[in-house]
Amino acid sequence: MKRLLLIDGSAYLFRAYHAMKAQGREFTAPDGFPTAALHVVLSMLKAHLKEQPDYLAFVVDASGPTFRDALDPQYKAHRPPMPDDLRAQVEPMMEIVQALGFPILRVPGVEADDVIGTLALRAAEAGMTVTISTGDKDFAQLVRPGVALVNTMTGSRMADDEAVMAKFGVRADQIVDLLALMGDSVDNIPGVEKCGPKTAAKWLGEYGNLDSVIVNADGFKGKLGENLRAALHRLPLNKQLTTIKTDVELDVGPADLALRERHVEDLRRLYARYGFNQALKELGGDPAGEAAAEAAADRAGLRSTAAGYARAATGSADEAPDPALSAKGDYDTVTTRAQLDAWVSKLDAADEFAFDTETDALDAMQANLVGLSFSTEPGNGCYIPVGHTYPGAPAQLPMAETLDALRPLLESAKHRKLGQHGKYDLHVLRRHGVDVAGYADDTMLESFIWNSSATRHDMDSLAKRYLGYDTIKFEDVAGKGAKQISFAEVAIDDAARYAAEDADITLRLHRVLSAKLATEPSLEKVYREIEVPLVPVLARMEANGILIDADELRRQSADLSRRMLAAQQKATELAGRTFNLDSPKQLQALLFDELKLPALVKTPTGQPSTNEEALEAIADQHELPRIILEYRGLAKLRSTYTDKLSEMVNPDTGRVHTSYHQAGAATGRLSSNDPNLQNIPIRTEDGRRIRKAFIAPPGRKLVACDYSQIELRIMAHLSEDAGLLRAFAAGADIHRATAAEVFGKPLDEVSGNERRAAKAINFGLMYGMSAFGLAKQLDIGRGEAQDYIALYFNRYPDVRDFMERTRKEAHERGYVETVFGRRLYLDNINARNQGLRAGAERAAINAPMQGTAADIIKRAMIAIDGWIADHADQAKMLLQVHDELVFECDADFVDTLIPEVKARMAAAAELRVPLVIDAGVGDNWDEAH
Template structure:
């Protein structure tokens, strides 16, 4: 982890010159440490130290701000002679004794900020600056005491802060400095803010109160009214004494009724200049830091860029170095001893089962896993359940094992097991007990399997999703075996070891109980160990909220969707499959005629022979080995050059894929139990949080081709029901407008304009009214392509125009929308500095490709960095909608069911009479899904329709 330097700013304004010949003996800078910390924390994305995952975002920002202050101070004409950083010691002060509700409703600091408080104090001392705090007093009181003391001595004070509560101290020899805005705050600025001179700020604050600190004030009186009253009556005491003279009835009565509350408020906002000084003023003299101490601290924190700046003595910024690769945890097993599969227990009788359930209740946190006879949770039969109550203490409870050939399982002694119903009846109270936390690896599958057994497992933690939140993008897999090897140094028993491979592989229900116990109980044991190891990192790395709000609720939502499935018309699929076969045969005959002989249209080798050797065609593109390839992009180029055979081959391939992937396989995927298709959603499979689906894959059915739409027509509602498709409109472009703060795009979205027409009008100067369709199409291609870092070459291919013309389009686009280029550059720089980007909801997407030695891979990393905050935020938003949807449907009394999620679209099934109500609920939940965490500056819009089939509803 490297630090992110703060942006360069103009030098600080000089201190007011002293009128005496020699100047004051003391020029004191007092830095509001708490203000620096919170500004640093909120100005930067969550940063962590690579060596151990320690959150250091606030530390990094604080150090950069403090170092810049020190450098700028030295450049001043009248440099300060004394300096200190002042911190709050604790929450409770004398004000809490005066008023127990003072600051009572303030939320606690963010979890990943708390461990940084002591580190910031260490940083202050490492920079050679005194760190001041005092039990029972706020930092503002300490600042007030020093300011008053130095002022009375004839010295000058500058308070480095923008806190309005400190403005009461501003005067002849006391000023404030907002370093973020480079703004010097004197009496004029205070008058502008409060409407009164600094010596009357307390009076105004006493009247208007402070909602942040829970200072009550006078109800209904704001700053303007308070300033008006104080300026009219001179001071607060006079105002309260003469309140009966005020003409406005309500205002007069408020001041009379709440006089005591107003006086109490004055005690709360008045800073205490008599606060004891934690250190003598002489101890605050400016001194250079000890080089070795500061260098050691910055190195320990991983702030390498700042370390180099400090070493060079400059305040400027340099390009940050690539952060070092995260040091892996030593792979010498866990702190709980090695995994020993021989110690696991196979539970075959009620007494033993009851004993394990009692252990689980006492443990409070357990891991569990299910073993089944199928990968499909919607159709799987339960073979057994494993439990781990402590590292190394695990068991397996078989319920569905049997001899191969289907022999009964109640005769042979080695196959003795408790009956299925008895096990379910005893496990149900445990797995549904809210006081026992259940940990699983890929919990979605286990939740779905047990849901079909009548068990609603809760509460749940998922080690796969914890790993995914922590390290998305760093590893291809977050599976248990990989996590075990990575973090525990233990390689779990592979499935093939107990069940065999290939044609000889047996169902798990046919695995003997002894190896089944070792395999199944090990899964629960390893999962518990991983949980104990990885879960604390969510807190220390500032990712706990991401996990708890965006990941942990998803398994239950998706499990229910998978169980629901969706109905498909097999007859329509059969007709489509036949039609595709006929057209493929026609295309084959056409290809043979063009080639002059028959050949295998599915063979790249034979296609290459025909195109390049026999027909003499040439492609500008080659494969990695230098050969002329036959992939789709190469055939597209050849077709665009006017060659007919490549176009025929592309059409044949498309039909072949649709037939093999969808029309044939979808029919085969219909469950005989439910007569519906049950896809499986994958969590933790993409770097940005998007979901994928498999068995069958319903995410990639073409929606823009006639054939793809015909396939969607085969997805139908049950009799008396309709399908409802609710789809976000241009969500990534809307997020680009918000995240990049692009005025033209925001304006178009706020006004409900056609965004592509608006873009075309902005770029080409063409009126929206009567705009040619081709002009809009080109703007649309750029709008969507720009989010993915499209090149001139790529745009040229997409629009079938010369590359230089495409390049000119892109150049014009960035000239018309400069904020987009700014966003892209800023995001790329951030990714290179940190190794990751974040979404507006805090999701962390690691992008190691930005440090690759390969230029092509670095370019890919840059494109991924630009797109990930947008695609990731879109994924986060639809997750938030999905998580809220079940409760919203229930509260509305609807029988509708959520069936599918496809990128930015949700598909529901509802009784016909509920269609309109369901559309209203879906639109409301989806369009407000970002709130209250993020208030988007552009509206989210959802298009929703109901129909008998998916295509008509889309």
């Protein structure tokens, strides 16, 4: 039987480095270059070669974001940057691995785990024996017959469920659910608070899987039960993030991974360079002679030195940090009135200044101010503590006195302020009686507009990338985990270094990023005219919040519970016996063993699946799968929305305050959380009912204004297709008009099915739908679907030309642009992997339309906010969801509000087709929508 060895390369280098650090062992090359991690990895590789596997691969993470970053922008957001002495060893490691003859795999868009998972399953299915060399617990989910894990650094091995159970207390197929419940602080995946591996294993032993734990969460007692219910909204995403993909499109298969011939001369050179004398002897080389040759080559500039690797650690050559911007700062702690007055004078005299607030909580709508920090020039800053409460804290200036002294500056529009994610600070100061004006720059947004996918946009990541600067982390001053303290309890000296550095680094980053944006006028215009003006607009909307009808939510929860019970009873009747709808094992036995339904979808272990896809696939063969799907849908609505929303009401305002994120989606679309308004379902009656719980107070109304078919209109504008332009100009039903064109019929003869097909094509093309996808959506043959698409392009040839032109430009430039100049980079547009490349091409076509739609509604929000400021007592803007804006206003102001809002929404862009806005009014959001 052939054997495949898959080595988790990135993890081994990282673990080797930290293991050597923990032991206090330092190894260096003759010139001082760090080699401790290299020594461990080389020993591990040599051990694996002695095993003589038939096939093997060294798998490492590719640079750039992965699909998990798209699922959750906070994924791994808090992971500290790689230490310079470790980063320096990455490239030498890759050179050694390549010279040893190991095939190296790096696949953009996914992690090394996903590549290993895909190859492992393919090899096992082909009858190979697979060993995964790793120390990462996540890989336990892959253990099955033929697939084993080995930790070369510890010698441990897991080859079956019994071994997995002994280590984790659950089977291999439950590992993902275990990880979802526990969370992962290293990857910034928040799990159920206080739920460790033993608790998670206990729950899974009792309920079988995560879905069943979620559905039965109401029955969990005590504080852990409360913690579980508080985390329910997060758990499905956790499961997605921790599930290793096993269907990655790869250019190679297991049988392509034979060991290649060693490059002996390269090995000799590398071993000499890094001081691996024993390995060099095994090759028959002369350590002294090789080292001398190496030194000569370095002196001649023929090879990178340790200093060169250190430079590479901070970014690409065009991002080499200015030494003046990467030095440590000198900061003041302001505790007297004289110091405060001196800093007020300094701020008043400055052209611009950075500011930041420190608080005792993350929720800006409830956080208390602990201190403020300012900076007027790089390396310069101060911290003004006003709310440190620990025993023995030094005397601090009174908060009211401090804010009164700073208010004229902070509320002055002529004094330019800048921040990092400053919307939070605007909220905090507003709640403490200061309405900040003159907010002119935000480094998070500068980075996001410069390149939305180049890096994370938090301060620590930006400081490392653009300044080569390692910032003080919150955990450094407040601790971590259960022992973490509030910032109000942090010693003032420690707090001052941390907080003043934040303001200082913000100013330094602005100097770098603003200079970059100045080189690209179109990007700078998007930043100046759209993103920065939107910050205070969103802050006001978030502060406004929206009323929730708790009684309505309780009624809906009760109704959902009754219908869940009815579904359970119906399922029992259909099955002819009682069973647990939340138990995959019982469902498996009932559906596939007793009812003999076909198992069309399998789990990774080869068992019949009972997930949504599997049940949909057999729902036309028996009524029971449809009833189970109905039950699950009702349970999700109850746990995610009707039971949850009431818990999100702010006790001070009596309203729900969502939080909007500008630097999330690469297209520029806003996202929201707590609650996530973008995901409230509206395609089903039950989903739409949830909007009934968002209400207007007595004497007022909710008004919803929604762009009609905006992305289709943008496609017509960009493609300049005469047929589409004509249909929109005439105000026709675009889908009926498209059907008339495609099927060659008068408008009044178009059937309902033909209009439905045209609608599917109109929207599908924007998202790269294939003939296969269209056939599935319309329940027609693939050939017929292909004919529909061919007819469409025949009638709208400029749409096809636009799509081809966009693909070509994306391949040439590496990015596409919106109408307003927002740039959307496509990292995989020229990838060798066909799947990644095709995905990037689909994004290239859709991104200009989706991004332009995002820009348009942002421009409209800015214009409306300027007008509505003069009518603040009569109306306010509350929500933005997709292409819709929601307002609250006096009942007698509705007729004034709607035409003013519609006019500004229509004027937000000059397209070749008119922008049409639909408006509705009601006592709740559902009525207004």
